[in-house]
Amino acid sequence: MSATVAPALDVRGVVKGFGAVRAVDGVSLAVRSGEVLGVVGPNGAGKSTLVNIISGLVKADAGEIAYRGVPIHRLSPDEVARLGVARTFQIVKPLRDLSVIENVMVGALFGRRQCRSTREARRIAEEALAQVQLGHRAEAECRKISTGETKKLDLARALAMDPDVLLLDEPLAGVGARESQTLIELIVGLAKSGKAILLVEHVVRVVWTISDRVAVLHHGAKIAEGPPKEVAADDQVMAAYLGERYIREVLQRPADDAEPGVSSDGDGGP
Amino acid sequence: MLEARLSSFLREGQRLQVSAAAVGAVALAVVLLLLPNWLSGYWLRITTSVLMFATLAQAWNIITGFTGYPAFGNTAFFGVGAYALAILVTKAGLGIPAAIVLAGLAAAAFCAVIGLPILRLQGHYFAIATLALSLFVREAAANLGWLTNGAIGIVLPTLASGSPEEITRPYYYLMLLVLVACCACTWWVSVSRFGYGLRSIKADEDAAACFGINTTLSKLVAWVLSAFFTGLAGAVWALWITFIDPQSAFNLAIAVKFSVMALLGGLGTVAGPVLGALLVEVLTQAIWGAFYAVHLAVLGLAIMLIVLLMPGGLMQLLRDRLATAKRLLATPSAKESWR
Incomplete structure (x- = not known):
């Protein structure tokens, strides 16, 4: 060691x-x-x-x-x-009332990146969603996605934070x-x-x-x-x-x- | 090929939507500016009242609709704004515009001081603490006689004289100005980084903190903004009513009204609270005229029915209708592109 x-x-x-x-x-x-x-x-x-x-x-x-x-x-x-330092949750709590991509944007806006523009945050969120292969659900309401997709969403949001x-x-x-x-x-x-x-x-x-x-x-x-x-x-x-x-x-x-x-x-x- | 055609079709649709919104906004502005010329004194008073309650509902929407903190005690800031204006005008001899702005700032400053401890509470506890706050400030206003004249109240100078229409007109425009400022602020909240933080706090405060959101500061700023506009509305109300006392300035019935309006219209939307205020005020007038003896019971029944039939508020109903319409419209055009 x-x-x-x-x-x-x-x-x-x-x-x-x-x-x-x-x-x-x-x-x-x-x-x-x-x-x-x-x-x-x-x-x-x-x-x-x-x-x-x-x-x-x-x-x-x-x-x-x-x-x-x-x-x-x-x-x-x-x-x-x-x-x-970013984390995901055992029981994911998607931010209701926000779409999938908006959930991920929150990570880019407030994580280490501290993105000031929502447009830039959206671009980063799109990349993160593509990484977890959830890009096709970007505009879905997060209360309408499956458990597996929620897990991917959670991970994408953590990635968008640039940890x-x-x-x-x-x-x-x-x-x-x-x-x-x-x-x-x-x-x-x-x-x-x-x-x-x-x-x-x-x-x-x-x-x-x-x-x-x-x-x-x-x-x-x-x-x-x-x-x-x-x-x-x-x-x-x-x-x-x-x-x-x-x-x-x-x-x-x-x-x-x-x-x-x-x-x-x-x-x-x- | 198909994709390009589809996206150009969608862009076209978006452009149409944006220009329609712009035309609508200009038309609405013209109507609102000219409205006092067409209304009787009675209806002008009701319209001014709609503007005031729309402001209160909208300000409440910032802390409750977007942030998820049910601040029923916002009446405290309404009263603080009203008293600050009355004291600044009658005792300090300040001009009206400066006094209105300072009254709003006084309410905001008061909120900044009491916000930190109270915002540690959540849910029902927070709601009850804000109600207690409102009662506390009312008692303070009743007992600080050297500053507030106690239970005797304060009489304010009138801004205009003449016919009922002419008397009400300046207050109508002042309320309109406050409402427009409050709506502009709420719109900013709905699209900004700050607003994303608030909506995250509403959904799950612990998780929001883990995403890097300074929840304490965000909640406080949201409530201070809410208090500022509530205080401005209180200040204009004090000028309009020309006499305030603790009972009328810190009246919890006002809180019941603006929260019902915001709920009916749709929390967390920009247009919702304004539509809700219009609906409730018009309903109240219509029912008052038709059921003189039992109008409160009928109004209560109407509100219960509305809440039962559209729990998401007016805006949710409109959005659902719009989504259905869009689907129906989109289907044939998609088929066409396939050919």
Whole structure:
């Protein structure tokens, strides 16, 4: 681990309790530019809370978060977003009353770009919609689009913000198989273009295929981190949190034929 | 080929729409400027009242329709505008135009001060807090006798004398000016970057913040704009009515009226609140004449029916009709292009 440059996103010892429950319990993670860090764990493991803390929506009880070496854990969500950290939502909240393209324009107008003209924002939004292959629905009312399209809309809006760091909270939940493939290719491409991506996802297979490193959360604590293959080989972790049968039947198969999707330089392992 | 023909057809349609809108706007402006020459004193008063309520509904639309914060207590700013004008004219001896502008600014400044704490509340809590604010300011106006004359009220000089038409005319034009300014501001909100921020806050404030919108500042600016125009309307109203006291200047019945008008017309649209004000005022007059004894009950019934039959307001109804018409018109032309 010879990191001479500060990671794009550095999370250190973050703690968050809700009443007696420790939702996030001393989690440390680092995501470098150009890599996908997959975060998995069962329901209630604290994945979404972690994303909420990084994006500034929820304030941590303890711990520090830095974006390119600059502390951001005391900033408000809009300040974090304007610096270049964009997020998507597990349950997408499209801005009702706005069309699909207007939803995406909001990202260009208020994200790091701070676009002053709505015309310029529209052009950027068109590009972002094309990237997620939703261009044909640009003028649709967002209450009339499907769940999968909502997910794409959410991602397009995050892209329109021109972020360095993308926090993707289950971007594939509710998305059909073919559309999933499109999004997976897009996410891999975004990482290659230099973005740091933190990917929280329930579809474990996808995380294993496209992540450079994987972190496993359980009861708010990080119990394993490393290249997907190493983590998958950690029998104890996998048996406890993904189920033995799942490993046997699902993971070991695609792990072989998904080699091209897995980046080779899986450094930063434990 | 087909695409080129289709897009030129659409461009043509857009040009027609824009020029139609321009012609319509000029015609409307001419009618509104000449209207006082054709109306009796009675109808001129009603029209001036429509202009005032349209302004209040439109100003409310900025904070409630676009931003999603139900500020029923906007009557506070109406009263502050009215009192500021009365005090500036009678005690400071200021000229009318300067006093009107300063009264609007006083309402805006007052909103800027109380806005930060109250805008931390959301939904019903915000609505109730604004109502409490309105009651608080009314009590303040009743008790700060050295400044406001307390419950005795303030008498203002009249601007014109002569026939009922001549007396009302200056107030008609002043209200018209305030309404036009308020509509221009709302139109700007509806197309600007700032407005996109407000509409995002209305849809989901937490998400809006995550997209980089400074929600606290945006909400505050929206409410301050709303208070400014509400204060201007209050100032012109005070001049028109020539006598104000705490009961009439901070009257919550005004809030009921302008919010019903904005809801009927369509929140979050520029034309909606104006149409709503016209509809309610004309309905009120018609019903008042036809059902003298029970006019309030009939008016209430009419409003309930309208809300039930068109929950999205007049503008939604018009948009739906227009969309249907466009579809019907577009079908044959599309077929033609295929040939």
